[in-house]
Amino acid sequence: MIPxxxxxxxxxxxxxxKTAVIAAASAVIREEGPRAATLKxxxxxxxxxxxxxxxxxxxxxxxxxxxxxxxxxxxxxxxSAFSAEGKGIAKLRAASVAMVGNIAxxxxxxxxxxxxxHVFRGYPxxxxxxxxxxxxxxxxxxxxxxxxxxSGEIRSDIDPVSAxxxxxxxxxxxxxxxxxxxxxxxxxEVFADRxxxxxxxxAAKPAPKSREAKAAARDRSAAYFPLRPxxxxxxxxxxxxKAAAEPRRKPKxxxxxxxxxxxxxxxxxKKPSSKSK
Numbered sequence: 001m002i003p004x005x006x007x008x009x010x011x012x013x014x015x016x017x018k019t020a021v022i023a024a025a026s027a028v029i030r031e032e033g034p035r036a037a038t039l040k041x042x043x044x045x046x047x048x049x050x051x052x053x054x055x056x057x058x059x060x061x062x063x064x065x066x067x068x069x070x071x072x073x074x075x076x077x078x079x080s081a082f083s084a085e086g087k088g089i090a091k092l093r094a095a096s097v098a099m100v101g102n103i104a105x106x107x108x109x110x111x112x113x114x115x116x117x118h119v120f121r122g123y124p125x126x127x128x129x130x131x132x133x134x135x136x137x138x139x140x141x142x143x144x145x146x147x148x149x150x151s152g153e154i155r156s157d158i159d160p161v162s163a164x165x166x167x168x169x170x171x172x173x174x175x176x177x178x179x180x181x182x183x184x185x186x187x188x189e190v191f192a193d194r195x196x197x198x199x200x201x202x203a204a205k206p207a208p209k210s211r212e213a214k215a216a217a218r219d220r221s222a223a224y225f226p227l228r229p230x231x232x233x234x235x236x237x238x239x240x241x242k243a244a245a246e247p248r249r250k251p252k253x254x255x256x257x258x259x260x261x262x263x264x265x266x267x268x269x270k271k272p273s274s275k276s277k
Contacts, residue, residue, distance in 0.1 A: 003106045012073065014066060018056045021046050022066045023108065029067075030111040030179065034119050037063075067119070068126050071112050075133050077102050082140040088148030089199060092141065096167065100191045103175050107183060114175055138164055145202070154202050163202055170194045 006012050006019055014022065024046035029037050039060060043050045057063045081098035084091065103110040112119050117134075120126040141164040148154030174194060178187040 003109060006070065006073065009073070013069065015056075018066065021048070021053060021056055021063065022070055025063055025067055026070065026108040026112055029119060030108050034121075061123075064120065064123060064126070067112060068123075068129075070106075070109050071116050071119075071130075072133075074102050074106050074109060074113050079133075079136065079140070082144075088144060088151055088153050089203065092144035092148070092167075093195060093199070095140070095144070096171065096191070096195060097188075099171060100174070100188055103171075103178075104187050110175060111179055114172060114179075138168065141167060148202070153204055155204050158202055166201075167198055170198065 003023075012019070021042065025037055025042045028041050028045050032041070037060070039050045039053055042063070043053055046053075053059075053063065057066060078095070078099045081095035082091070084094060086094060103113065106113065116130040117127060120130060142160055145154060145160045145163055149156055149158075149160070171191065171194075174187055174191050178185065178190070
């Protein structure tokens with residue numbers, strides 16, 4: 001399926017037929033890995049013959065160049081968010097939301113966006129461009145954090161590099177779980193919770209979370225990281241509340257301890273009474 005992010009883009013350079021082949025290749029890579037992106041598997045997924053692929057691309061290498069074009073198009077949309085107006089936390093929030101929105105809109109292509117270094121590892125020039133783009137993303141996040149620290153809205157005692165890595169990592173993990181779930185939840189809602197946590201961590205004056213927002217976050221987190229039934233049954237009672245811990249039982253006396261009273265009685269019996277004397 002061709003994502004709307006490409007279908008509605010007038011500057012997208014490929015025809016509908018070529019885009020369908022690229023989409024089929026991206027779906028194969030997401031489901032089976034880059035090594036499975038053979039002409040046979042891609043043709044089967046696209047519903048065409050292998051020779052038909054050569055009418056659109058110069059073999060597998062040409063197809064991977066098309067995949068890289070898709071990766072770059074999604075990346076450019078994300079990078080443009082960092083060039084928008086605004087500073088500090090507001091700009092970082094808008095760019096992060098745009099990044100997650102682009103991931104949500106591209107679905108199968110999002111796997112390539114997240115794992116571009118691995119997907120294009122066989123093409124040194126393309127891999128170098130991916131590394132360059134990753135460095136730009138990290139630098140753009142660092143610049144927003146530096147602006148926020150300078151204005152006083154971001155704490156001055158945090159490590160900017162660690163904070164940037166934390167934000168980028170949270171987006172990556174949320175997207176990875178979303179992909180592996182078969183797009184089973186709204187990644188934008190889940191990231192909204194992750195962003196709230198991140199902002200409270202870095203903000204000089206974090207806003208408190210309302211009771212309703214906390215309840216909604218718990219519900220979304222349950223969908224994001226669902227507990228196994230066995231774990232739920234073990235940790236919760238029938239009422240749905242966490243089961244109270246059982247009181248400790250006293251250890252049973254050993255056989256040696258149990259015989260002590262009898263030994264004392266025998267000793268008392270052998271002791272002569274005062275009357276016998």
